[in-house]
Amino acid sequence: xxxxxxxxxxxxxxxxxxxxxxxxxxITAALEAAEAGVQVYLVEKSAHLGGRVAQLARYFxxxxxxxxxxxxxxxxxxxxxxxHVFTTAEVEEIxxxxxxxxxxxxxxxxxxxxxxxxxxxCSAPCPVERxxxxxxGMSTTKTISLGHEMAFPMKYSIDASTCLFDDCAKCVDACPxxxxxxxxxxxxxxxxxxxxxxxTGWQPYDAGAIANLAFGHYPDVVTxxxxxxxxxxxxxxxxxxxxxxxxxxxxxxxxVQCAGSRxxxxxxxxxxxxxxxxxxxxxxxxxxxxxxxxxxxxxDLRTPGTYEAFATKVLAHPNVRTTKGKVAxxxxxxxxxxxxVVADDMVAxxxxxxxxxxxxxASGMEPSxxxxxPAAEVxxxxxxxxxxxxxxxxxxxxxxxxxxxxxxxxxxxxxxxxMRAIRVLRQATPLPAPTVTVPVP
Amino acid sequence: xxxTEKPPEALAPLSLQPDRAFTDRLTELxxxxxxxxxxxxxxxxxxxxxxxxxxxxxxxMLFAQWGLENELLSSPNLWICTxxxxxARLCPREVDIPGTIRAARDLYVxxxxxxxxLSTAFESTSRHGNPLGQSARKRAAWASGAGVxxxxxxxxxxxxxxxxxxxxxxxxxxxxxxxxxxxxRVMAALGTDWAILGTEEQCVADSQRLAGETGLFEEAAxxxxxxxRKYEFGRIVTPxxxxxxxxxxxxxxxxxTYEVQHYTQFLAERMDDLxxxxxxxxxxxxxxxCYLGRHNGExxxxxxxxxxxxxxxxxxxxxxxxxGYCCGGGGGGMWNSSFVADHVDERLAEVRVKEAIGTGADVxxxxxxxxxxxxxxxxxxxGNDGKIVVRDIVELLDESHGPAPVAGGASAxx
Numbered sequence: 001x002x003x004x005x006x007x008x009x010x011x012x013x014x015x016x017x018x019x020x021x022x023x024x025x026x027i028t029a030a031l032e033a034a035e036a037g038v039q040v041y042l043v044e045k046s047a048h049l050g051g052r053v054a055q056l057a058r059y060f061x062x063x064x065x066x067x068x069x070x071x072x073x074x075x076x077x078x079x080x081x082x083x084h085v086f087t088t089a090e091v092e093e094i095x096x097x098x099x100x101x102x103x104x105x106x107x108x109x110x111x112x113x114x115x116x117x118x119x120x121x122c123s124a125p126c127p128v129e130r131x132x133x134x135x136x137g138m139s140t141t142k143t144i145s146l147g148h149e150m151a152f153p154m155k156y157s158i159d160a161s162t163c164l165f166d167d168c169a170k171c172v173d174a175c176p177x178x179x180x181x182x183x184x185x186x187x188x189x190x191x192x193x194x195x196x197x198x199x200t201g202w203q204p205y206d207a208g209a210i211a212n213l214a215f216g217h218y219p220d221v222v223t224x225x226x227x228x229x230x231x232x233x234x235x236x237x238x239x240x241x242x243x244x245x246x247x248x249x250x251x252x253x254x255x256v257q258c259a260g261s262r263x264x265x266x267x268x269x270x271x272x273x274x275x276x277x278x279x280x281x282x283x284x285x286x287x288x289x290x291x292x293x294x295x296x297x298x299x300d301l302r303t304p305g306t307y308e309a310f311a312t313k314v315l316a317h318p319n320v321r322t323t324k325g326k327v328a329x330x331x332x333x334x335x336x337x338x339x340x341v342v343a344d345d346m347v348a349x350x351x352x353x354x355x356x357x358x359x360x361x362a363s364g365m366e367p368s369x370x371x372x373x374p375a376a377e378v379x380x381x382x383x384x385x386x387x388x389x390x391x392x393x394x395x396x397x398x399x400x401x402x403x404x405x406x407x408x409x410x411x412x413x414x415x416x417x418x419m420r421a422i423r424v425l426r427q428a429t430p431l432p433a434p435t436v437t438v439p440v441p
Numbered sequence: 442x443x444x445t446e447k448p449p450e451a452l453a454p455l456s457l458q459p460d461r462a463f464t465d466r467l468t469e470l471x472x473x474x475x476x477x478x479x480x481x482x483x484x485x486x487x488x489x490x491x492x493x494x495x496x497x498x499x500x501x502m503l504f505a506q507w508g509l510e511n512e513l514l515s516s517p518n519l520w521i522c523t524x525x526x527x528x529a530r531l532c533p534r535e536v537d538i539p540g541t542i543r544a545a546r547d548l549y550v551x552x553x554x555x556x557x558x559l560s561t562a563f564e565s566t567s568r569h570g571n572p573l574g575q576s577a578r579k580r581a582a583w584a585s586g587a588g589v590x591x592x593x594x595x596x597x598x599x600x601x602x603x604x605x606x607x608x609x610x611x612x613x614x615x616x617x618x619x620x621x622x623x624x625x626r627v628m629a630a631l632g633t634d635w636a637i638l639g640t641e642e643q644c645v646a647d648s649q650r651l652a653g654e655t656g657l658f659e660e661a662a663x664x665x666x667x668x669x670r671k672y673e674f675g676r677i678v679t680p681x682x683x684x685x686x687x688x689x690x691x692x693x694x695x696x697x698t699y700e701v702q703h704y705t706q707f708l709a710e711r712m713d714d715l716x717x718x719x720x721x722x723x724x725x726x727x728x729x730x731c732y733l734g735r736h737n738g739e740x741x742x743x744x745x746x747x748x749x750x751x752x753x754x755x756x757x758x759x760x761x762x763x764x765g766y767c768c769g770g771g772g773g774g775m776w777n778s779s780f781v782a783d784h785v786d787e788r789l790a791e792v793r794v795k796e797a798i799g800t801g802a803d804v805x806x807x808x809x810x811x812x813x814x815x816x817x818x819x820x821x822x823x824g825n826d827g828k829i830v831v832r833d834i835v836e837l838l839d840e841s842h843g844p845a846p847v848a849g850g851a852s853a854x855x
Contacts, residue, residue: 211763212487212531258481263533299481328486328531342491344482344499351485351494 016041017421018103018193020091020374023051024407025399026199027073028414029421033197034082038422041191043086043105047157048147049074051201055134057231057239059407060280061310065233067150069407074152086189087153094196094376098394098424103191109184111144111158116179118146118154122171130162132236135229136204138244139236144171144180148234158182195394195421198378198386199414202365202400205260205267213259213361214330219244220339221330221359223259224277231284241288243357245337249289253358254341255282256327257298261364269383271364271404275302278362279314286319293319295354297327297343323352330359365404394424460508467505470544477534478502484528484538489767489792490521493785497521498528498538505541514549517784520556524651524772525731530763539651539772546653546773555653562776563654566661570643571609572776581639583611583618587625592636600673603628603635603707606688608681609644610810616817617810623839624680624704630842631714635678641668647687647732652773658687659695666697676700678707680835682732682809683771689737703733705808705834709742712749717841719752722830725837726756726802728793728816729765730809743808746834750841756800766793770811790819798828808834 015038019030022044030042048054056066077083089107096102112122126142134141134148143162146154156179158171165182172180204225207215215221220243222230229235230242241250255278260266275298282294301322303311314320325343331353333340338355345352367384378395379387385404386397398417399410467475478499485491485499497518504513513519524539532538549555555563562572570577584591594604605628611621628635643664650658669677677699679685689701708715725747733739740762747755760766767774769789774781781788794816797805807813816831 212483258533262479264535265531265533299479326481326483326486326533328481328483329491342486344485344496346480346482349496351491351496 015039015425016191016193017195017197017418017425018043018091018094018101018191019197019199021045021051021199021201021368021399021401022049022085022087023199023201023399024053024069024073025201025401025410025414026051026197027077028411029197029199029398029418030083031073031076031080032415032418033422034080035076036418036422038082038425040083041086041103041193042083043089043091045088045090046147047088047110047155048151048153049077049085049087050150050152052225053407054148054150055225055229055232057228057233057235058280058284060276061307063280063283069411070150070152077152085153088157089189090372091374091376094374094378094395096394099194099427101193101196101394103193103196105189105191107187107189109160109186110155111160111163111180111182111184112156113179113181113184114155115177116155117177118151118156119176120146120156121174121176122156122180125170125174127168127170128162128164130159135236136223136226138226138229150234194425195396196376197396197398197414197417197421198369198401199398199417200368200401202404203368203370205364205366207259207361207363210260210266210361210363212328212330213256215361218330218332218339218359220357221361223361223363224255224274224281225363227281227358227360228277231281231288239288241285241292241358248357250285250292250357251289252293252295252356253282253285253360254327254354254356255294255296255360255362256341257296257301257362258326259361259363261362262299267364267366267383269404270302272302272304273404273406274362274364276307276310276406278360279303279311279320281360282320283314283317286317293321295321295323295356297323297325297341299324299326323347325352327359365400367401369401396420457507457509460510462508463510464505464508466548467541467544470547471540472537474534474536475502475505475538475541478506478536479534481533483531483533487527487531489523489525489527489769489789490785492792493787495521495785498542501542501545502536502538505545513545514553517780519545519549520559520773520777521781521784522772523731523767523769523774523789525767526735527764527767530735542772543651543653546651547655550653556777556780558779559652559773559777562773563649563652563657566644566646566649566654566657570661571613572644572649573609573613575613577643578640580607580612580642581637583607583613583621584625584637586618587622589625589629591625593639594636594672594674595639595641597636600675601634601636602675603633604669604672604674604677605635605637606645606677606679606681606684607637607642608679608684608810610814611680612642614810614814616813620680620810620813620833620835623833623836626839627708627715627835627842631711638668643668645681645684645687647683647691648771648773648775650687651771652777662687662692662695662697666692666695669697669699676702676707678702678704680704680808680810682730682737686732686736703739703742703808705733705742705746706739708835708838709745712745715749715838715842717750717838718843720750720837720841722803722832722837723752724754724756724800724802725804725806726758726797726800727761727806728758728768728797728812729762730807730812731765731767731771733809734765735763743806743834746838747806750837753837756802758796758800760796766796768793768809768812768815770809770815775811775815788819788822790815791823794819794823794825794829798825803830804837805829805831806834806837807831
């Protein structure tokens with residue numbers, strides 16, 4: 001593969017597995033299946049693999065950066081000829097039955113071909129700055145960009161919604177390799193596979209929909225994924241935690257748990273990772289700004305299983321404070337301009353008004369397939385997660401497409417899904433029965 | 442760093458003996474949604490009394506869940522709540538909080554002595570058909586000062602397009618009467634085919650219901666449905682959001698199904714038919730009535746009326762629309778101000794007029810009959826008299842639709 005996008009296959013392919021989604025779950029499922037000897041077609045909507053994990057500052061509980069897991073996986077991908085990667089591609093339709101599915105893939109033009117060496121010469125003369133989706137709009141990039149330095153494939157791409165195309169074409173002239181092709185066209189690719197793994201992941205719930213939490217109203221109210229980018233060394237503030245309103249270091253932050261989750265008006269379920277994510281972000285904040293105080297406001301602090309030890313360690317820090325009570329109002333102090341979070345403190349039995357520099361909404365995880373579902377015999381539960389087995393058992397969900405889970409669970413889930421997908425393939429095309437020779441005495 | 446409103450009061454030891462029989466009685470009246478409360482405290486933070494450390498209604502939902510009858514019924518919060526519904530709007534468990542409070546009041550009213558002012562209002566409603574204690578025979582007296590003909594159904598003896606349900610405060614309260622008379626002039630200017638019930642009308646008593654007097658409400662509903670059955674009309678229009686709420690949502694359960702509009706909705710559809718001139722007041726802020734806005738979803742009609750007045754600039758308060766701040770009059774609050782004042786530092790109307798003054802507007806526009814008097818009193822009690830003028834929207838329209846003002850001739854009453 002050498003990190004290149006797969007060529008259109010030009011014919012029927014069977015005995016393969018289609019993996020939808022190139023985040024940590026999809027990459028894992030693809031590799032586990034391919035390393036077991038199966039042809040895998042990995043389809044990713046955006047220009048690069050890695051998904052939400054690539055955007056993290058650190059994993060919990062070990063606090064290592066996402067480069068850890070991703071780089072190993074990218075190496076495995078490069079070394080494996082059985083994973084065929086399609087980026088800027090979406091699955092439009094899946095028809096058929098276990099063992100025999102036909103999938104229609106729509107690959108959007110990347111406008112950059114395989115000659116790209118990621119030298120960056122194209123980006124410099126590009127006149128269009130656009131909000132960088134990788135940083136949730138907290139930074140900008142050129143419309144021809146690499147996404148981020150850990151991109152896989154290591155190839156630039158053009159954002160068609162902002163590019164000026166032939167009216168500009170400066171990137172075409174700047175590229176020394178002839179890699180920019182503004183006339184690249186959309187392709188439709190047909191695949192025949194025996195099983196499908198849906199690993200379409202999650203997106204942050206729209207914090208603006210939670211009217212009383214003032215997201216979008218005050219710049220110093222951010223979401224947990226935004227803070228994650230601030231904490232990342234390759235993020236918009238190069239790892240510093242600064243108040244968006246004035247760029248001063250954050251000395252106090254309120255983590256607002258269940259911002260949308262466990263709320264029948266928004267997400268009826270527990271997003272399961274936000275408590276741990278906030279504790280992780282709190283400890284990273286204290287690592288960057290040792291004088292700071294992190295205040296965690298929760299209904300219940302949910303740190304299941306062995307994560308309890310991580311929670312205990314973070315909570316033992318004198319600058320991590322907790323309040324049992326949900327933040328339900330965010331005001332602005334008219335004199336200082338500082339934000340004030342308001343919660344009813346269940347333990348103290350008193351209304352708490354706490355001025356802080358930064359408010360971090362632990363906005364929950366929503367399944368990505370809330371929109372843009374492919375035409376397929378896939379069932380969804382009432383919350384929009386993929387419910388398995390509706391077609392009789394050839395389409396499996398893994399990771400956050402199935403349920404809100406942490407990275408470690410997503411990878412285990414993906415391995416299990418790969419295993420079950422392989423089983424469907426083997427049942428559809430049975431291996432020859434082994435010959436057993438019984439020694440005659 | 443941390444500020445707390447008040448030092449937490451010493452917690453009296455509670456006998457935590459869940460009384461299932463009491464929760465069953467509450468459930469019979471209000472459903473069991475309170476049983477899903479998980480004590481997050483969203484309600485007590487977004488309650489208009491939040492700043493005053495009441496923990497209303499989180500505390501009451503806990504008492505309800507545990508079946509702590511005495512704690513729930515003895516809580517002053519039970520009578521402070523105005524059923525404004527901001528808690529229910531944001532409750533992550535979708536608990537019917539106003540309904541649960543109402544059910545607890547029902548159980549209270551049946552067993553205990555309610556605050557005195559409130560019982561007086563209930564008695565007056567029962568005896569005179571209005572909570573103000575005015576004579577039922579004078580219910581239509583306001584019409585004589587309107588300067589236009591105000592037809593009465595019984596005398597008209599035919600179908601009308603609009604049956605105007607005046608309700609008590611526009612019938613009797615001096616400031617309500619001014620608004621009613623303004624309404625009559627606007628109706629006349631529109632050439633509306635309309636009539637009132639006159640002395641046959643009786644209080645809809647929705648606020649009495651929410652204050653725990655379901656029996657009174659049901660008697661009133663029976664009377665009004667019986668009266669309305671005698672007449673033919675296209676729709677009912679009322680100035681009172683509480684009456685609008687009951688006529689629209691509850692009367693169908695009592696045998697009366699009508700097309701019901703709040704007056705702002707009726708007029709908003711007809712603004713093109715009214716010739717309006719600029720009025721001296723230029724900037725206006727608007728207070729959303731809880732039972733028109735939050736409870737019944739109408740936020741636009743009043744704003745359309747204000748925006749139709751030439752030259753008027755509408756300045757919104759921070760708390761507006763879904764997040765509107767209660768005036769304190771709903772759910773029986775209109776007749777319970779001494780009790781409320783004994784238990785909180787600041788009345789809601791007092792908080793609200795300060796927010797209104799903060800906008801810098803000339804006029805605080807309202808469209809609920811409780812609000813004019815509550816806000817005018819609050820301006821006086823907070824020493825802000827004269828800083829903003831409280832007017833019903835229909836009064837502004839009445840002023841605006843008249844003959845174009847002669848320069849220097851018109852002035853804002855205040």
